[in-house]
Amino acid sequence: xxxxxxxxxxxxxxxxxxxxxxxxxVDQTYSDLEIVLVDDGSPDAxxxxxxxxxxxxxxxxxxxxxxxxQAEARNVGxxxxxxEYIGFVDSDDVIAADMFWHLYExxxxxxxxxxxxxxxxxxxxxxxPKVSDEEEITVFDRIDAVKSQLSETHFAxxxxxxxxxxxxxxxxxFDVGKIHEDILWPFRVLCRVERAVYTTKVxxxxxxxxxxxxxxxxxxxxxxxxxxxxxxxxxxxxxxPELFGCAERQYMGACMYQYQLLARLxxxxxxxxxxxxxxxxxxxxxxxxxxxxxxxxxRIWYALFRIxxxxxxxxxxxxxxxx
Numbered sequence: 254x255x256x257x258x259x260x261x262x263x264x265x266x267x268x269x270x271x272x273x274x275x276x277x278x279v280d281q282t283y284s285d286l287e288i289v290l291v292d293d294g295s296p297d298a299x300x301x302x303x304x305x306x307x308x309x310x311x312x313x314x315x316x317x318x319x320x321x322x323q324a325e326a327r328n329v330g331x332x333x334x335x336x337e338y339i340g341f342v343d344s345d346d347v348i349a350a351d352m353f354w355h356l357y358e359x360x361x362x363x364x365x366x367x368x369x370x371x372x373x374x375x376x377x378x379x380x381x382p383k384v385s386d387e388e389e390i391t392v393f394d395r396i397d398a399v400k401s402q403l404s405e406t407h408f409a410x411x412x413x414x415x416x417x418x419x420x421x422x423x424x425x426x427f428d429v430g431k432i433h434e435d436i437l438w439p440f441r442v443l444c445r446v447e448r449a450v451y452t453t454k455v456x457x458x459x460x461x462x463x464x465x466x467x468x469x470x471x472x473x474x475x476x477x478x479x480x481x482x483x484x485x486x487x488x489x490x491x492x493x494p495e496l497f498g499c500a501e502r503q504y505m506g507a508c509m510y511q512y513q514l515l516a517r518l519x520x521x522x523x524x525x526x527x528x529x530x531x532x533x534x535x536x537x538x539x540x541x542x543x544x545x546x547x548x549x550x551x552r553i554w555y556a557l558f559r560i561x562x563x564x565x566x567x568x569x570x571x572x573x574x575x576x
Contacts, residue, residue: 255285265344399444
C-alpha cells in the first residue's frame with residue numbers, strides 16, 4: 254500500500270466545473286488518496302454536489318464552512334489532512350490521470366520533499382489542449398529551488414501543481430484575506446526543503462474563464478500581489494541574502510508591469526492614484542540590488558521608469574515588451 258496523499262480542493266461558486274474537477278481526481282491512477290472538498294460557504298449547489306460525491310467515493314471527505322476565501326479554505330483543509338503528502342487542486346481545473354502517481358514517484362526517486370510539474374491553460378471545456386510527452390527532470394537543493402521560484406524558471410507563483418511532504422505543508426499557513434497567496438506560500442515552503450524536483454511534463458490543466466475581471470478591470474486587490482512580492486523580498490534578505498537581488502528585481506519589475514497593464518485597461522477615477530502608488534512602490538525598492546548583474550538593456554528600462562514612468566510604459570506597451 255502506498256502512502257496516503259491528501260488532495261485539498263477549495264470549493265466556491267463553481268457548480269458548472271466541479272464535477273469534472275472531482276472526477277479527474279477520483280480517476281487518478283494513484284488510488285491511495287484522501288480527497289478533502291472544502292465547501293467555502295458556496296452560494297450555489299456546490300455544497301450539495303460535494304456531499305453527493307462523498308456518497309459515491311469513500312475517499313472523499315467534505316468540510317462545510319462559512320465563506321472566508323481560498324486561503325482560509327486551504328488552511329482548513331491542511332489542518333484536517335491526514336496524508337503523508339499534500340496536494341491541491343482548484344475546483345474549476347482538472348488534472349492528468351497519472352499526475353499524483355508521477356509526482357509521488359519523482360519524490361521517491363530523488364528523496365525530495367516537494368515536486369512540481371508544468372501547467373497548461375485551456376479555454377475549451379470540451380477538450381484539453383494537446384501537450385508534449387517530452388519530459389525534463391531537474392533536481393534542486395534549497396537555494397536553487399528558491400531561486401527558481403523567485404525567477405519563475407521552474408517553480409513559480411503557483412500551488413496546485415505541487416506535491417509536498419505533509420509536515421512541511423502544515424508548518425506554512427496561507428495568508429488569509431489576500432488574492433495572491435500563491436506568491437508567498439510556495440516560497441516559504443521551498444525555504445524549508447532540503448531537495449526539490451521539477452518536471453516539465455504537463456500534468457495540471459487550469460481553466461481560463463471567459464471575461465475574467467483580472468484581465469479587464471484594475472482594482473485595489475491587485476496591490477495584494479505587489480505587497481506579497483515586497484514581503485517575499487524582505488524575507489529573502491533575512492533568510493537567503495544572496496538571492497535578495499533576484500527577489501527585489503521581481504518586485505520592482507512587477508511594479509513596472511502593473512503600470513503597463515494599468516495603461517492598457519479602461520481608465521477609471523482611481524487611475525491617477527494607482528499610477529502614483531505603483532511608481533512610489535517601484536522607487537521604494539533597492540535599485541542597486543535589483544539591477545546588479547543584469548544586462549544593460551534591462552538596467553536602462555529600470556532607470557527610465559524611475560524618472561519617466563509614463564513615457565517608459567508607453568514605449569514598452571507600443572513595442573509589446575513585458576507581455
